[in-house]
Every structure is written in structure tokens, then in C-alpha cells.
Amino acid sequence: MDWRKLIYSWKYPGILLFGIGISNIGSWVYFIALNLIVFNMTGSPLAVAALYIIRPFAALCINLWSGSLIDRLNKKFVMIFLDVLHGILIVCLAVFSGSLWIIYVLVFVISMASSVYGPTSDSYITRLIPAEERQRFNSLRSLIDSGAFIIGPAITGVLFIIGSPIYAIYINALAYFFSAIVTMLMPNLEKNLLNNTAAGQKVSMKVFKEDWIVVLNFSRKFFYVMTIYFLFSVFIVMQTAVDSLEVAFSKEVISLTDSEYGFLVSIAGAGILTGALINAIFTKKLTVSMLIGAGAVVVSTGYLIFAFSSSFTVAAAGVFLLAFANAFANTGFYTFYQNNIPVEVMGRIGSLYGFAEAFLIIITTTAFAIGAQVLSIQLIFISGAVLMLLLTATLFCFAVHPSKNTFYKTVPGDIKTG
Helix, strand or coil, X not given: CCHHHHHHHXXXXXXXXXXXXXXXXXXXXXXXXXXXXXHHXXXXXXXXXXXXXXXXXXXXXXXXXXXXXXXXXXXXXXXXXXXXXXXXXXXXXXXXXXXXXXXXXHHHHHHHHHHHHHHHHHHXXXXXXXXXXXXXXXXXXXXXXXXXXXXXXXXXXXXXXXXXXXXXXXXXXXXXHHHHHHHHCXXXXXXXXXXXXXXXXXXXXXXXXXXXXXXXXXXXXXXXXXXXXXXXXXXXXXXXXXXXXHHHHHHHCCCCCHHHHHHHHHHHHHHHHHHHHHHHHHHHHCCHHHHHHHHHXXXXXXXXXXXXXXXXXXHHHXXXXXXXXXXXXXXXXXXXXXXXXXXXXXXXXXXHHXXXXXXXXXXXXXXXXXXXXXXCHHHHHHHHHHHHHHHHHHHHHHHCCHHHHHXXXXXXXXXXXX
């Protein structure tokens, strides 16, 4: 093996993974610090819960039209702009942290920027990484995400000891500025690609409607691809809704103490890291279809074990299992997505389906919260876990069907939008 050639071929993917890691650690620092700032300010769990609603609501407000812009702009420069914007807004968040409503407004704008950044970076990554290396890249990305899940809260804890949550917010701003610098080092993949008709169009309501029709036609033409995409999105929605009841379920149903719940979170971190490490080592031996199907089913099984647990030991086993399997499921889905969605329309498809996902998250999370209040947390939590298992069993059947093997090959063939 020519190690110099290998290192050179992974030069830019390596830089990108490094930037993603720094950004993810900063995001965890920001997430925990912001929750604590709002709770210390108000003493209200409802005020903290509002932060969880703002993100999907922001996606609803921007995703219907942002994809049209993403597919017509240079992704590298959009990513740099959004990183800098993130950093500036988060500095403002720290400066105006004394006003709850200003915090909500800034979090809303930050969430809108994040909703645009996701499809933009997905499109850029798909152009950058050769098809035969995407599964390995995604497995390494899962490993970095899991490391951030552990390192981020640890850094936050240290910052809380030596300072205040505001320090943690400033650290997150620095992480975004650093991410912008890293992105500047990346190649301009679209330097000679944005002179086509689509890129040259002036964005208008007519263009938005035409783009929605493009996504609709693609969904009809490649029904199987979008069925897998939609089922996995609903799987994410169900995880979000069930997770929203996790703390209350742990405290009220399993009767865990604060220290036991903290340890449970640490076990989840260990599960994610272990799964991501095994996934990264053996990624070439794992098929994308099994990663998606079996990975999602095992995640749901972990939730079900947790839902029926009556002791810390059983709950810990369920949490470890679901966290462990998530790395496999996510790697499989990202690889399938990159191999089967044309990069030319990836922004539009990701944004419009992201709009649907955000809408479902708001509806489902609200329904679960009301159900837990009116009926019981245990009943709703168990019902959610059972529904998730049925959903992922359906996803598994679709994913591993022998007639659909061509969709899971390293290079499935050219997919054209028509």
C-alpha cells in the first residue's frame, strides 16, 4: 500500500472531519450551557422546553425555500458565511443573556442558519468524497460525533467549575470561527460548475414552485429511494419524541436519582463511542442495507428495553444498546443518501423533506407531551417504543429486499433528475 498516496487522498476529508469535530464539540458546549442559562434565569422547565421547539419551528420557516438557494450557490462560501454568522450570533447571545426573549429570538435565527447549513454541507461532502470512500468517511464521522458527545459535556463541566455558562457560550462561538477557517482551506469544488442554467436563474416564487415540482417528480420517479429516506426521517422523529420524555420517565417511573441518571447518560456516551469505533474498524465488511435496517431495529429494541425497565441495570442495558446501534444506522443512512440523491438537487430535497420532518417533530413531540400529562408517562413512552419498533421493522424489510440490492452498491449508477 502506498501510504503517501493514501494520506494525500485523505488530506481534505481529514481536514473536513477535524472541522466537523471541533464544531460538534462546540455545539454540545452551547447546548448544555444554554439550557442551564435559561433554567437559572427562569427556574422553569417549560422555558427550557421552549428551546427544543424553536429549532423545528425555525426549520419550518426556512426549509420550504432555502433548498433553491443552496443548489444555486457555491457551497464552500455558503458554509463559511454560515459559520461566521453562527459565531457572531452566539457572541450576541452571550452579550444579551440577561433577556429571555432576546435569547429566544437569537436561538431562532441560529436554528435557521443551522437548517441551511445541514443540506449545504451534505451536498459539499457528497462532491468531495468519492463514492467508494463514503461509507468509511461516514463511519469516521459517526466516531467523531460520538467523541464530541463525550468531550463536549466534559469541557462544559470544566468551564462551569472555573467560570460561568457564559464562558461556555463564548467557546462555542470560537469553535464556529475556527470551523470557518478550516472550511477556507477546503477546495472550491464548484468553481466551474455554477454557470449552468439553474445556477444562473434569479430566485423567485416561480422558481420555488418549479423546484418543488422537481422534488415531487424525483420522489415519484425514485419512489423506493424516497421511501427509505422518509421512513428513516420518521424514525428520527420518533426518537426525538420519545427522548423528550426520557428525563421524566427515568425520574418518575424507574425512580432514578440525579446521580444515577447522570451515570445513565455516561453509559449512553460509552455505547455511542463503542458502536462508532466498531463501525469504523469493520465498515468495509458491513453492507449499507444492513446498517440501515438492522441498525434501526436494534436502536428500537434498545428503546423498548428501556421502556419496560424497572431497575437501573435493565435501563442501562437498553440505553447502551440504542446508543451503540445508532452509529451503524446513521452511517448506513448517510451513505445511502449520498449515493442515491443527485448532488445537483440535494439541497432542495434535503430542505423540503427537512420541512416535513420538522413539522412531524413538532406535532409528535407535542402529542407525546400532552399524552404523558393526560394519561401517563409510562404508557406513552412504551407506546412510542412499540411504534418505533414496528416502523423500523418495516424499514428493515424495505432495506434488505433482494430486488433492491442495486441501490446499496458503492456506485449505484447515475441517477438523473430528468
